[in-house]
Amino acid sequence: MLEITIFSLLNGTVYGLLLFMLSSGLTLIFSMMGILNFAHASFYMLGAYFGYTISSHIGFWPGLIFAPLIVGVMGALLERYALRHVHKHGHVAELIFTFGLAFLLEELTQFFWGTDQQAYKGPSLLDFPLFTLFDANFPAYKAFMLLISIGIFLGLLLVLTRTRVGLIIQAAITHPNMVNMLGHNVPFVFMATFGVGTALAGLAGTIAGPVMGTYPGMAHDLGSIVFVVVVFGGLGSLAGALVASLMIGIIQTFAVGLNYSVSDFLVTIGVSFPADHFLHDIWTMTLPQVAPLIPYLMLILILIFRPMGLFGTRET
Amino acid sequence: METAIRLNRLHKSFGPTPIITDVNLDIVKGERHAIIGPNGAGKSTLFHLISGRYEPTSGDIELNGESIGGLPPYEIYRKGLSRSFQVTNIFARMSVYENIRCAVLWVKGYKYSFWNRVDNMEDVNERTEEILERINLADRAFVPAGLLAYAEQRALEIGIAIAGGNQVIILDEPTAGMSHSETEQVVELIRSVSEGKTLVMVEHDMGVVFNLADRISVLVYGRIIATDTPENIRANPAVQEAYLGVEADHE
Amino acid sequence: MSTLTDLRRSMVAEARRRQRLTWLISAVVLVALPWIFSSSFSISIMTQIGIAIIFALSYNMLLGQGGMLSFGHAAYFGLGGFLAMHAMNYIADGAIPLPVPLLPLIGGVIGLFFGFIIGTFSTRRAGTVFAMISLGVAELIAALSLIFVGFFGGEEGVSSNRTKGPDFFGFNFGPDIQVYYVAAFWALIAAIAMFLFSRTPAGRMANAVRDNAERAEFIGYSQRNVRMISFCLSGFFAGLAGGMFAIAYEIVTEETLNMNQSGAVLLMAYIGGVGYFIGPIIGAIIMTLLRTVLSNFTELWMLYVGLLFIATVMFVPSGLTGLLMMHGPAWKRRSLKRLLAPYAAISIPSLAVIMGVGGLLELTHFAHTTSMDDRVMTLFSIPMNIDSLLPWAGLIALFIGGVLGVRRLRPMLLDAWADANGAGGGD
Numbered sequence A: 001m002l003e004i005t006i007f008s009l010l011n012g013t014v015y016g017l018l019l020f021m022l023s024s025g026l027t028l029i030f031s032m033m034g035i036l037n038f039a040h041a042s043f044y045m046l047g048a049y050f051g052y053t054i055s056s057h058i059g060f061w062p063g064l065i066f067a068p069l070i071v072g073v074m075g076a077l078l079e080r081y082a083l084r085h086v087h088k089h090g091h092v093a094e095l096i097f098t099f100g101l102a103f104l105l106e107e108l109t110q111f112f113w114g115t116d117q118q119a120y121k122g123p124s125l126l127d128f129p130l131f132t133l134f135d136a137n138f139p140a141y142k143a144f145m146l147l148i149s150i151g152i153f154l155g156l157l158l159v160l161t162r163t164r165v166g167l168i169i170q171a172a173i174t175h176p177n178m179v180n181m182l183g184h185n186v187p188f189v190f191m192a193t194f195g196v197g198t199a200l201a202g203l204a205g206t207i208a209g210p211v212m213g214t215y216p217g218m219a220h221d222l223g224s225i226v227f228v229v230v231v232f233g234g235l236g237s238l239a240g241a242l243v244a245s246l247m248i249g250i251i252q253t254f255a256v257g258l259n260y261s262v263s264d265f266l267v268t269i270g271v272s273f274p275a276d277h278f279l280h281d282i283w284t285m286t287l288p289q290v291a292p293l294i295p296y297l298m299l300i301l302i303l304i305f306r307p308m309g310l311f312g313t314r315e316t
Numbered sequence B: 001m002e003t004a005i006r007l008n009r010l011h012k013s014f015g016p017t018p019i020i021t022d023v024n025l026d027i028v029k030g031e032r033h034a035i036i037g038p039n040g041a042g043k044s045t046l047f048h049l050i051s052g053r054y055e056p057t058s059g060d061i062e063l064n065g066e067s068i069g070g071l072p073p074y075e076i077y078r079k080g081l082s083r084s085f086q087v088t089n090i091f092a093r094m095s096v097y098e099n100i101r102c103a104v105l106w107v108k109g110y111k112y113s114f115w116n117r118v119d120n121m122e123d124v125n126e127r128t129e130e131i132l133e134r135i136n137l138a139d140r141a142f143v144p145a146g147l148l149a150y151a152e153q154r155a156l157e158i159g160i161a162i163a164g165g166n167q168v169i170i171l172d173e174p175t176a177g178m179s180h181s182e183t184e185q186v187v188e189l190i191r192s193v194s195e196g197k198t199l200v201m202v203e204h205d206m207g208v209v210f211n212l213a214d215r216i217s218v219l220v221y222g223r224i225i226a227t228d229t230p231e232n233i234r235a236n237p238a239v240q241e242a243y244l245g246v247e248a249d250h251e
Numbered sequence C: 001m002s003t004l005t006d007l008r009r010s011m012v013a014e015a016r017r018r019q020r021l022t023w024l025i026s027a028v029v030l031v032a033l034p035w036i037f038s039s040s041f042s043i044s045i046m047t048q049i050g051i052a053i054i055f056a057l058s059y060n061m062l063l064g065q066g067g068m069l070s071f072g073h074a075a076y077f078g079l080g081g082f083l084a085m086h087a088m089n090y091i092a093d094g095a096i097p098l099p100v101p102l103l104p105l106i107g108g109v110i111g112l113f114f115g116f117i118i119g120t121f122s123t124r125r126a127g128t129v130f131a132m133i134s135l136g137v138a139e140l141i142a143a144l145s146l147i148f149v150g151f152f153g154g155e156e157g158v159s160s161n162r163t164k165g166p167d168f169f170g171f172n173f174g175p176d177i178q179v180y181y182v183a184a185f186w187a188l189i190a191a192i193a194m195f196l197f198s199r200t201p202a203g204r205m206a207n208a209v210r211d212n213a214e215r216a217e218f219i220g221y222s223q224r225n226v227r228m229i230s231f232c233l234s235g236f237f238a239g240l241a242g243g244m245f246a247i248a249y250e251i252v253t254e255e256t257l258n259m260n261q262s263g264a265v266l267l268m269a270y271i272g273g274v275g276y277f278i279g280p281i282i283g284a285i286i287m288t289l290l291r292t293v294l295s296n297f298t299e300l301w302m303l304y305v306g307l308l309f310i311a312t313v314m315f316v317p318s319g320l321t322g323l324l325m326m327h328g329p330a331w332k333r334r335s336l337k338r339l340l341a342p343y344a345a346i347s348i349p350s351l352a353v354i355m356g357v358g359g360l361l362e363l364t365h366f367a368h369t370t371s372m373d374d375r376v377m378t379l380f381s382i383p384m385n386i387d388s389l390l391p392w393a394g395l396i397a398l399f400i401g402g403v404l405g406v407r408r409l410r411p412m413l414l415d416a417w418a419d420a421n422g423a424g425g426g427d
């Protein structure tokens, strides 16, 4: 039990901080531009694929640098030459556009890399167990992921609280209509925001690819979860995104680790059901099975009871 | 005398900032009442409170003796109060005709019906056409409302407010941004549609106010400093100091 | 009697005559189609189109008419399908004496039921909150469908036999052609019903709430109730389409209610044009044809669909129908023929662009997937060796030439457009 707790906590934090890296970019984009970027996880996927391709030619470390950069530039160009075009048709049109973009990017990924999972590996330098506890290993690469995520988190914190740009961003987050009045070059700010946000997603993909798998469905698998995170934490709130990321990361990891079913619980209170009962599926439902449902339940509940999310101040 | 609207110790604050402070006001049934005051005094906020867009922080609002404070706008509308907005607030993608027709539907009793076709509702359509004639938009009936000229949109704004035929009408700056001749037309329109009804309006144009209103209230910094007949308001030194003097400088 | 009243009366009468004629012609066409396209392949496609039309129209009750962007409409389609499938099994067992063609109604009632439950909390707001709830609910239902194996049948889904129902005028619905007529019947009925709904107070107010939810509350309507009605009815028709799907395929799997299906209906409605009643119908026809016909020619059809969708969102947000409707003024002025020559001219370089891009994509895809000893691909009936430079250079030249041609001809087209629409009064 202790073993499960410790490892779930560690893995959950790794996963949660990864989610934060994605959701912070998404939140940034939403706060500055008012766009909920449906394709955000697709940039995460691109990060993993670029990371894979670069690493298979010149190694993991250059990939770690260049893949997110390429993704960020792609994001900025997409903003400049496509999204800006759609902007004048309103937010629903933008949402539909990013939805289509997610669809297209998945198809393009399959076009260039095929439908199979890619053999994207972490660096051999980190290919050892960092420590062993109760016969289970904690790989060094995961510790590395943790470090990078924390580094990004601290970096964001520093930029937001200590720099001029950060102050502008903060102002924009709390007063969305102010961006226009800041007297800055708004189109450029938008492009840069989108670039940085997508680059963060790309970085998340580059470091997560070797662990979580590099395959065409990876954007879809994570995309909805990232949405849950930003909506749950409160649209536009970085603190909310952090809390929600860690919450979802840890809860989901725990649920996967604890192999209990409803009937296990019912047996302890002395209730049991025959195997051919028509609600059989419910009695035998296990926590790992339920794990994927938890984020969506959280999303629906928060939207019903607190549409602005945990830390949010505005509804839409 | 019966009151149509009674405001009783009404307060409204946004966060720590009080915008409406201890407002008491009785609007008599059948009167035309104007509310004047400098920019930012809280006139629109007062209308938002009465019409249900905002909830009062404290105090009470009565419509025909019934408390309506905090009810949603559609409940207040169904109790007989309709309004227009200072900033044009129409259904931009629908035709002018549809704009008015939608505003007629509830009062004619069709509610949420999804089995009656609007084309078959002679009563609704004839009322719609009557309103369109009155607001002078009959020849623009099938144009999308978003494509109308500014003055036409203002006329439509008023048209939506009066279409249902509610007994209490509140108009927020109906002549805002209009030329002199347009204003005159609107004044005549307001005069005719408010015949036999209760009208409350916010207005900056003093000509319109003194021309139309039976009584005037002056709102300054969220407080009503005077309510009286036009002559008395004009002579009231406090009003002159607080408002009319300032306004005269502006113009 | 005012002139406006007269005008309105004549407009309504005229519109009514036109609508009756349209429905009549549609009915005749639906009856006649199997004689024209009689292969079993085309009959199956036409059945699918019928289902897609109901589904896409139901989606547009939300997006186009009500301003609600849903990312999870397949949930109602799929749940309707599963329940109809179970009902079909009961029918086959003789447990319920329901004729098979009425099964879609069961799907519809289920769609209505779930629409009601989910609508109670999701219709309070439109915009992003609504979109996110629809996404969450759909993901939840899709995930649940993999857990509740007993009801959803797991990966294999639920299947049944449509021919075991009680006697229905001597038809047993074994042959596909009979199923086509059932689908055509429901498509026509559903389209008429949804059109009539858009003309009722609830339908008109759905538009009003879409345009300006706040103002709608100041003319007596609760925005939530207005959305709720559209939402429930939309769920009903989506479920109806799902029930029809169950009859047509005799198998319903998780794929009918997952996110891909929800995305597909959004694509159909949007590409067709959400601003028009007929838009989703056109979208359903085109997308079904793309899916069934194009997929026979290329594995990359999804990629092309994605490109088409993005191009639509960026350049023609009013969809294909919007594109057609733009020609209305010119049609009325009887000057449409002035556009014919410019269109014909510009279609040549446009085709070159499309062939260039498509060709390069196909060739690249072939190069990716082929083996060492199969190096020749036949494209546009021309054998092309991927190891030689020629096909690549040719396709690139085709593409660039096309782009240059389009650029060259554009001013002429714009002139002709202004001319056809009466210069100055254009657009």
Ligand SMILES: Nc1ncnc2c1ncn2[C@@H]1O[C@H](COP(=O)(O)OP(=O)(O)OP(=O)(O)O)[C@@H](O)[C@H]1O
Pocket: B014, B019, B037, B038, B039, B040, B041, B042, B043, B044, B045, B046, B086
């Ligand atoms: N939703 C809100 N949140 C915070 N402050 C508000 C809000 N609405 C209005 N205010 C403030 O309340 C004050 C009164 O505004 P209001 O619009 O009622 O004035 P007004 O008398 O109608 O002015 P005008 O003549 O310019 O229309 C203003 O200072 C405004 O900034």
Ligand SMILES: [Mg+2]
Pocket: B043, B044, B045, B086
């Ligand atoms: Mg005001």
